[in-house]
Amino acid sequence: MTNFGVSLKKGLQMDEAALIRAAQAGDSDAFEQLVRAYDQSVLRLAMNLLRSPEDAHDVYQEAFLRVYRNLNSFRFDCSFHTWLFRIVTNLCLDQMRKRKVRKEDPTVLATAEGPLDRMDAIAEERVDGDPQRHLFSGQVRRKIKEVLGELTPRERMVFELRHYQGLRLRRIGEMLGTSEEAAKNCLFRATQKMRAALGDFV
């Protein structure tokens, strides 16, 4: 593939279906436009689910490489967004399940001064000026992270897609290859667990 890095100043913005067709025909600029249209939300999803820049980076690479290699099998049966996020959510679920099996080090570390989030070491969280962060104490935020880490991978995924990414349950069901009702049950269980754990905090 060549000219991927060439900036796209064609003067005309193609609509998505035209972009996909152009990319399928080997137009690398069109493929780059597709990547740029979605890559921030892919990275944000992976980062929030995996809470590791290294793992989010790996998911980003693997997801777009898979899209590139299999673009010609995309048949417009669903939206490109759904197709892409089906790939991304599968990669993230695999990673979360591996972690559960390996029982990796938790991202929150117990220290003499109280728990410390591994993510804080990497300074990836929202900028300090974010008012949401100051509304709630560190204790509440740590508790939330702890509960998020205790959800099953599937509950965690549905909760992430609905609460943080703002997707409708019907779309989430399509992405995860399940029904809207099953996605609703997952969301319900996740919110119940969250409510039970945060009862005294919020």
Add this chain to the structure above:
Amino acid sequence: MSDCKWARQRLALLLYGELNLDEEERVESHLDGCAECREVLGREKAMHAALDSVEVEPSPSLLTECREDLRLRLDESPAPRRIAWWQRISAAWVWRPAAALALVAIGFFAARQIPFAKTGISERVRYVEPAEGGRVQLVIDETRQRVISGTLDQAPIRGLLLAAAKDPSDPGLRVETMELLDGHAQSADIRDALIYAVEHDQNAAVRAKAIEGLAPYASEPDVRGALAKVLLADSNAGLRTEAIDLLTRGVTLDPQTVGTLQELLVRGEQPGYVRERCQSALRAVKASLETY
């Protein structure tokens, strides 16, 4: 089930707008007449707001790194699989014999019409000079591409991979080489290549892959030495975090690592995960948090 219990079970879904119309109507009308449930709804809203406070935003530098690495990997990737026009109509199976026959015919004639197959040779003009009679003379370097395959046990394959691991011109190639070497770090030469990459490669993605390959051997002295260097000197915060995790994971700290961790503190490691992990590891072995 009481109305209150029924309604409260649906408050979360109400806030997400995911109740069906009938349920939504019933919950709303219950809330109109029930102050206690309205209070519970208030707490549910507060929880929603609290949940928003833990959302993380990837840094712009991570996004840039991801885009750059993807560009490199796409440059190295073979072109996407094309679906031939005859595969697209393959559902109409009755056409298959006719299509196959047509392809054989096209192939036969094409082979006769195209004099040269694709050669896989790249050319570079080395010298140019005028020649007699208004002609020009060129001296051309030709590089011939060749595909070979084999296993890492075979010396030529292994030698080429170890050379690719240090190819300064192509970080994408080095990343993929590191991936292929992962799982083989029990061999001294491969482990040396991974350690070399961890200590010297300019590209953080290559270093990250090399650390991944060395992780199963994190209890061995040569690997620990490389990880200590990452911890003390690497410019990438993610890799330093990985290094301290591997150095302090489940083993009794050796004196060298204790020294490394103490040095880190003396150098004024900034407060944060690495510093905390460092201090807790030293406390666990009752080592001083300073050097004297």
